[in-house]
Amino acid sequence: MRRQQKLEAPDGDAWNKQMYKVRVFDQLVYDTDPNLTNVLITEDWKIWRIDFTRAFRLCHDLQAPKDLVKCDRQLLQNLRILDGNEVLERTKPHLNKNEVAALMARRDKIVAYFQQLTAQKGEAAVLY
Numbered sequence: 699m700r701r702q703q704k705l706e707a708p709d710g711d712a713w714n715k716q717m718y719k720v721r722v723f724d725q726l727v728y729d730t731d732p733n734l735t736n737v738l739i740t741e742d743w744k745i746w747r748i749d750f751t752r753a754f755r756l757c758h759d760l761q762a763p764k765d766l767v768k769c770d771r772q773l774l775q776n777l778r779i780l781d782g783n784e785v786l787e788r789t790k791p792h793l794n795k796n797e798v799a800a801l802m803a804r805r806d807k808i809v810a811y812f813q814q815l816t817a818q819k820g821e822a823a824v825l826y
Contacts, residue, residue: 707743715826716745719773721765726777726804728761729753756796758803760811769812771825777805 707713724732724747731752738746760766782802786795793801816824 709743713743715768715770718768718826719770720745720747721767722769722773722777722808723747725760725762725766725808726801727753728755728757728800728804730755730761754793754797754801756800758800758807760804760807763807763811766808766811766815768824768826774809774812774825777809780805 720737727750729736729750729752731749736747736749738748740746780802782798785801786793786798789798812824
């Protein structure tokens with residue numbers, strides 16, 4: 699509907715930063731059905747991802763690392779300290795041990811990807 703009405707976010711920079719976070723999250727949870735019907739946008743232009751019925755696959759690789767362009771510094775720090783045992787405990791009974799192990803493997807790849815990207819392009823170009 700937003701696209702049909704050709705509505706643009708009032709703060710393009712804030713919008714882009716939200717989208718960068720969504721892309722990191724999508725890689726982390728390995729959602730095999732990330733489509734526009736799974737994205738809600740509130741009146742104040744906040745993005746909410748919904749419907750994870752096709753997420754948390756067992757694949758240890760990232761779906762589309764090229765989608766990882768920039769990352770919020772706090773998000774990256776939180777990914778670094780994410781604890782698999784805590785994730786398993788907090789997601790019972792929704793995720794099993796193998797799903798959490800795959801998520802943690804993808805987390806490791808996301809962190810490594812951004813470390814490499816930062817080394818190549820510089821922190822200012824990658825992290826915000």
